[in-house]
Amino acid sequence: MKRLAPSGEMTLGPFFPREFAQGANDLTVVDGKKAAGEIIEISGCVRQADGRPLDNVVLEIWQADAQGRTDNPGFFGWGRAATNSDGIYSFKTIKPGAIQGRAPHVNFIVLYSGLMRALHTAMFFDDAKDPVLDTVPKERKALLIGKKTPSGYRFDIRLRGEGETPFFDD
Amino acid sequence: MIAIERRDPRTQSQGVEPGYAQTDRRWPAQPLIRRPLGASELSGPIEVMRRLQPVRGDLAGHGAKRAIGQLIHLRARVVDEDGAPVAGAAVEIWHCNAAGKYIHPNDTHEAPPDPNFYGAARLVADRDGLIELRTIKPGAYPVPDTGGWWRPPHVHFSVWGRVWLSRLVTQMFFPGEPLNEKDAILNAIREPEARSRCIARLAPTEGGPENALVYDYQLVVRGRNGTPAMP
Numbered sequence: 001m002k003r004l005a006p007s008g009e010m011t012l013g014p015f016f017p018r019e020f021a022q023g024a025n026d027l028t029v030v031d032g033k034k035a036a037g038e039i040i041e042i043s044g045c046v047r048q049a050d051g052r053p054l055d056n057v058v059l060e061i062w063q064a065d066a067q068g069r070t071d072n073p074g075f076f077g078w079g080r081a082a083t084n085s086d087g088i089y090s091f092k093t094i095k096p097g098a099i100q101g102r103a104p105h106v107n108f109i110v111l112y113s114g115l116m117r118a119l120h121t122a123m124f125f126d127d128a129k130d131p132v133l134d135t136v137p138k139e140r141k142a143l144l145i146g147k148k149t150p151s152g153y154r155f156d157i158r159l160r161g162e163g164e165t166p167f168f169d170d
Numbered sequence: 171m172i173a174i175e176r177r178d179p180r181t182q183s184q185g186v187e188p189g190y191a192q193t194d195r196r197w198p199a200q201p202l203i204r205r206p207l208g209a210s211e212l213s214g215p216i217e218v219m220r221r222l223q224p225v226r227g228d229l230a231g232h233g234a235k236r237a238i239g240q241l242i243h244l245r246a247r248v249v250d251e252d253g254a255p256v257a258g259a260a261v262e263i264w265h266c267n268a269a270g271k272y273i274h275p276n277d278t279h280e281a282p283p284d285p286n287f288y289g290a291a292r293l294v295a296d297r298d299g300l301i302e303l304r305t306i307k308p309g310a311y312p313v314p315d316t317g318g319w320w321r322p323p324h325v326h327f328s329v330w331g332r333v334w335l336s337r338l339v340t341q342m343f344f345p346g347e348p349l350n351e352k353d354a355i356l357n358a359i360r361e362p363e364a365r366s367r368c369i370a371r372l373a374p375t376e377g378g379p380e381n382a383l384v385y386d387y388q389l390v391v392r393g394r395n396g397t398p399a400m401p
Contacts (some may be wrong), residue, residue: 070213078215114192168200
């Protein structure tokens with residue numbers, strides 16, 4: 001069968017509708033029911049090269065349920081949040097379990113004006129052995145590990161510059 | 171399992187684009203890291219509509235109140251790299267009005283808003299991967315502080331495919347627009363053929379609807395089915 005080339009990805013642009021960005025950042029409720037597991041908040045700040053926090057950045061996540069499954073009908077591991085004018089985003093979710101062969105993690109994509117396409121990264125919960133985390137140079141690994149807070153974890157994203165978040169190419 | 175091939179830099183844009191200043195402040199300076207792909211990256215989210223609501227199916231007004239502009243009918247088809255339709259794919263669409271103004275607080279362009287225009291739709295593809303939307307053709311607009319960069323008329327698409335890595339955010343352009351030749355975003359797709367696939371096709375007007383121009387577009391999301399084709 002002839003392969004079709006995937007469509008060219010392009011920037012989200014600065015005018016992603018606000019109504020699209022709202023209301024999808026709580027993963028603890030699925031079809032009106034509470035999902036099983038430890039509820040955590042994952043939040044952080046998104047900044048550009050000069051350190052300025054960015055408004056209306058769209059972040060989407062994909063994660064396993066508390067048992068490390070991605071096909072549990074009682075949990076849906078996808079969510080979306082947008083940063084506010086202080087660059088802050090927040091998700092309410094369930095702490096994921098380990099998918100076979102992996103350490104617990106949350107996949108992230110970042111969509112924004114000035115990014116020619118989506119940037120992929122992932123947040124981990126500690127410096128565990130993991131085939132994806134192990135591809136990151138040792139001195140940058142800590143940038144992918146969420147910092148414990150009273151309500152969950154903090155995961156700041158620096159698109160470029162000092163403390164730049166490691167991003168993946170697939 | 172769905173198979174994903176590495177992005178082809180001839181048909182995909184990335185990095186810092188000289189004609190688009192913000193890319194220099196936002197695209198990572200460090201090289202992107204190649205990672206092994208497994209169940210985490212090659213699984214869902216298939217049913218994002220469990221967490222999102224449908225939003226309008228008509229951006230061109232309602233009843234007798236019609237948005238100003240050339241009425242168009244978009245027919246977009248979501249397929250994977252095998253050309254197989256992605257039935258049930260969620261598709262988000264947004265664009266500016268005929269004067270080049272978005273419904274968005276961050277749009278500082280002085281063009282007038284249009285009270286009968288709705289700038290955003292979220293639809294679900296049918297079993298043939300098809301979504302259809304009545305709207306008006308968007309206008310062109312200048313990009314602030316760029317010394318003369320005008321965005322050609324374009325429509326934004328955000329699409330979910332079969333797996334996490336199939337996520338597609340792109341823009342659709344219109345044929346015959348002189349501004350297409352210089353646009354820093356369209357022309358960041360280096361291969362001419364791949365670029366031309368980002369431009370919609372005007373359907374034959376004979377036998378079409380009397381009040382709207384029909385544009386056809388194909389959205390190819392990443393991923394092939396792992397099952398080999400029958401000989």
